[in-house]
Amino acid sequence: MPHATATVNGVLVAETDSYEVVDGNIYFPPSAIKESHFTPTSTKTHCPYKGEASYYTITTNKTEVKDA
Helix, strand or coil: CCCEEEEECCEEEEEECCCEEECCEEECCHHHECHHHEEEEEEEEEECCCEEEEEEEEECCCCEECCC
Protein backbone atom coordinates (compact mmCIF):
# COMPACT_ATOMS: atom_id res chain seq x y z
CA MET A 1 0.00 0.00 0.00
CA PRO A 2 1.51 3.37 -0.97
CA HIS A 3 2.02 6.20 1.53
CA ALA A 4 -1.02 8.52 1.66
CA THR A 5 -1.09 12.20 2.53
CA ALA A 6 -3.81 14.84 2.78
CA THR A 7 -3.08 18.53 2.35
CA VAL A 8 -5.15 21.69 2.54
CA ASN A 9 -3.65 24.46 0.41
CA GLY A 10 -0.21 22.90 0.72
CA VAL A 11 -0.36 22.26 4.48
CA LEU A 12 -0.04 18.60 5.54
CA VAL A 13 -3.04 17.63 7.70
CA ALA A 14 -2.79 13.80 7.59
CA GLU A 15 -0.40 11.05 6.52
CA THR A 16 -0.21 7.29 6.89
CA ASP A 17 0.84 3.99 5.38
CA SER A 18 -2.33 2.29 6.69
CA TYR A 19 -5.74 3.41 5.42
CA GLU A 20 -8.98 2.16 3.88
CA VAL A 21 -10.19 2.90 0.35
CA VAL A 22 -13.98 2.96 -0.18
CA ASP A 23 -15.49 3.98 -3.51
CA GLY A 24 -12.17 5.54 -4.52
CA ASN A 25 -11.90 7.69 -1.37
CA ILE A 26 -9.07 7.30 1.14
CA TYR A 27 -10.15 7.07 4.79
CA PHE A 28 -7.39 7.92 7.26
CA PRO A 29 -7.31 6.36 10.73
CA PRO A 30 -7.67 8.86 13.59
CA SER A 31 -4.01 8.37 14.51
CA ALA A 32 -2.96 9.70 11.07
CA ILE A 33 -4.41 13.20 11.37
CA LYS A 34 -2.59 16.27 12.65
CA GLU A 35 -5.09 17.00 15.44
CA SER A 36 -4.08 20.65 15.80
CA HIS A 37 -5.78 21.36 12.45
CA PHE A 38 -9.12 19.63 13.26
CA THR A 39 -12.07 20.96 15.28
CA PRO A 40 -15.25 18.83 15.55
CA THR A 41 -18.49 20.32 14.23
CA SER A 42 -22.03 19.37 15.19
CA THR A 43 -22.67 17.86 11.73
CA LYS A 44 -23.34 14.12 11.70
CA THR A 45 -24.64 11.91 8.88
CA HIS A 46 -25.52 8.25 8.43
CA CYS A 47 -24.88 6.07 5.40
CA PRO A 48 -26.31 2.54 5.41
CA TYR A 49 -23.19 1.37 3.58
CA LYS A 50 -20.43 3.19 5.51
CA GLY A 51 -22.14 3.95 8.83
CA GLU A 52 -21.99 7.08 10.98
CA ALA A 53 -19.89 10.05 9.91
CA SER A 54 -18.65 12.96 12.01
CA TYR A 55 -17.41 16.16 10.43
CA TYR A 56 -14.63 18.60 11.31
CA THR A 57 -13.48 22.07 10.41
CA ILE A 58 -9.90 21.93 9.13
CA THR A 59 -7.94 25.09 9.86
CA THR A 60 -4.51 26.00 8.53
CA ASN A 61 -2.66 29.28 8.45
CA LYS A 62 -4.01 29.75 4.91
CA THR A 63 -7.64 28.61 5.01
CA GLU A 64 -10.59 27.04 6.83
CA VAL A 65 -12.61 24.14 5.42
CA LYS A 66 -15.92 23.59 7.22
CA ASP A 67 -17.59 20.19 7.58
CA ALA A 68 -14.76 18.32 5.91
